[in-house]
Every structure is written in structure tokens, then in C-alpha cells.
Amino acid sequence: MTVGLFIPCYVNQFYPNAAIATLQLLQKVGVKVVYPPRQTCCGQPMANSGFEHLTQECNNLFLENFAEFDYIVAPSASCVLHVKDHLHSDEEPAKAERVRAKTYELVEFLTDVLKIDKLAARFPHKVGIHQSCHGLRGLHLAQMSELNAAPFSKPVRLLNMVDGLELVTLERPDECCGFGGTFCVAEEAVSVKMGKDRVSDHVRHGAEYITSVDLSCLMHMEGILQRSKSAVKAVHIAEILNATR
Structure with a gap:
């Protein structure tokens, strides 16, 4: 392969x-x-x-x-x-x-x-996962919370294989962060408000890191975190699944 x-x-x-x-x-x-x-x-x-x-x-x-x-x-x-x-x-x-x-x-x-069932990874931190709209509703990487259907999450399944990692529970687990590609330019104020709401959910529940399958969403939220001088960091899921610290 x-x-x-x-x-x-x-x-x-x-x-x-x-x-x-x-x-x-x-x-x-x-x-x-x-x-x-x-x-x-x-x-x-x-x-x-x-x-x-x-x-x-x-x-x-x-x-x-x-x-x-x-x-x-x-x-x-x-x-x-x-x-x-x-x-x-x-x-x-x-x-x-x-x-x-x-x-x-x-x-x-x-x-x-690959049907991975084990990873040699360690990331001893509290992590909040952001379900990006394209990943969630486009690629169906997880079940949408508005559907009356059995829950599943491929990112969560992999993150649960990482030693020391603790996933935090969010109030709104699959809410949009407001980035939306060119939407964040055309509708800047709405985009920023949505991003602040998404970030605050993670911060409020003790996340040290916010992760996602989409770096565009993380880039948007990272800017909000940095402007508010938050200690919370944004990191792509690949960096966590590959971590050994």
C-alpha cells in the first residue's frame, strides 16, 4: 500500500x-x-x-x-x-x-x-474535541447530536487510545466555530462571536488543548485564544496521536 x-x-x-x-x-x-x-x-x-x-x-x-x-x-x-x-x-x-x-x-x-485498534501515543492533558462541520456533516466522522441515532465518533475512538489523555465533556459538542472559510471574511462579526462561544465552552470545562481534524477551524479558534491571552492551546489531532511525551 x-x-x-x-x-x-x-x-x-x-x-x-x-x-x-x-x-x-x-x-x-x-x-x-x-x-x-x-x-x-x-x-x-x-x-x-x-x-x-x-x-x-x-x-x-x-x-x-x-x-x-x-x-x-x-x-x-x-x-x-x-x-x-x-x-x-x-x-x-x-x-x-x-x-x-x-x-x-x-x-x-x-x-x-487501516482499522487501527492500538496506538503508541502519550499526551497527559485535558483535551476538548471540536467536531468540524465538514468532518461531522460532510465526511460523517461522528454522529450529529441532533439525530436520534446511535452515537459514534471516529476521532474520539482514536483519542481514547492515547495514554494519559482526558477528554472533557462539552455542553454543545458539535457546534460550529464560525470559521466557514470565506464566511469569516464576509461575516466577520458573526464569525468572531461564534468562535468565542465555541472557545468558551472548552475553557469553561477545563480543556488545556482544543483539537480537531480541521486546522482551519483550529486557526480561527487559536486567534481568539491568543487575543484573550488564554493558556489553552489549539493542536491538530495528528500531533496528539503522534505524541510520545
Whole structure:
């Protein structure tokens, strides 16, 4: 099995440690990982802004970079959802369909493909988990609280394998943080208020760290935490699952 490591542009620029943790974690569980160096943005920001018709060159480059691999894995639920829902090719539609089908978010890949049941990780801290909207409602990484259905959470299942980690219980476990990609620019005041509400739930319940499958959400909340001079930190789930401290 060979995995093509898809590192979204904002992760590459702002959170390289999360990218490194993803690589190391996949290698620890026995996966051969290749990083295509010519990869760029998947096109999600343009598509979210109503310009999906301008993303074809992004699509073509993504197919060129990743079509050969058995799986494509990324530490970003929102970018993975974009690829799975929107990657297309007018010239090679079957190829695009195959790539969409084998693209996975990291937690999804560890749980559904590798079926991991044990991790050699240690993170002795109180952690609050933020269920990102794309991960929760797009990729179905956990059960939505508004549904009358059996609960499950793939991120929680993996975090429960980490030695010393204590998950805190939140009042609103799957509320949006307000980031929403370009929404946080177009509706800045609403976005900030939603972010403050989301952060305060974690702080109020004693979280030392907030984690998620989406660094875009964490980036939004990290800014709010830093402006309020909070000691609470934001960290991608890959960094926790790869931790040995």
C-alpha cells in the first residue's frame, strides 16, 4: 500500500508540524508514504467563493500528482470533502472518479481503512474535541447530536487510545466555530462571536488543548485564544496521536 500525502496549502504554510506529525504517524503504523512535491491548492477557496468554474487547473494538477497512489490522505476534513465532492475532469472523468473515491481524511483512513485498534501515543492533558462541520456533516466522522441515532465518533475512538489523555465533556459538542472559510471574511462579526462561544465552552470545562481534524477551524479558534491571552492551546489531532511525551 502506497499513500500519497496531500498537505493543504494553509497547513503547509502555517502548521508544518501537523503535516510532519501526519507523515510520521502514517509511517509508524506501517504505511509507505510519498509526498508529491508539485502539489498546490486543491481549489476549495475558489469553489467556496462561487468560482468553481475556475478550478479546473487545480483539478488537473491534483490528478497529475495523486492518481497513481493506492490512497490519498490529508490532515484536513474540509479539503478532503472538497476533493471528494468537487474534483472533476472533462477529459478524464473516470480518472477523477477513482481519485475522489480513494481520498481520505487522516482519522477516516486510520479508522476505516487501516482499522487501527492500538496506538503508541502519550499526551497527559485535558483535551476538548471540536467536531468540524465538514468532518461531522460532510465526511460523517461522528454522529450529529441532533439525530436520534446511535452515537459514534471516529476521532474520539482514536483519542481514547492515547495514554494519559482526558477528554472533557462539552455542553454543545458539535457546534460550529464560525470559521466557514470565506464566511469569516464576509461575516466577520458573526464569525468572531461564534468562535468565542465555541472557545468558551472548552475553557469553561477545563480543556488545556482544543483539537480537531480541521486546522482551519483550529486557526480561527487559536486567534481568539491568543487575543484573550488564554493558556489553552489549539493542536491538530495528528500531533496528539503522534505524541510520545
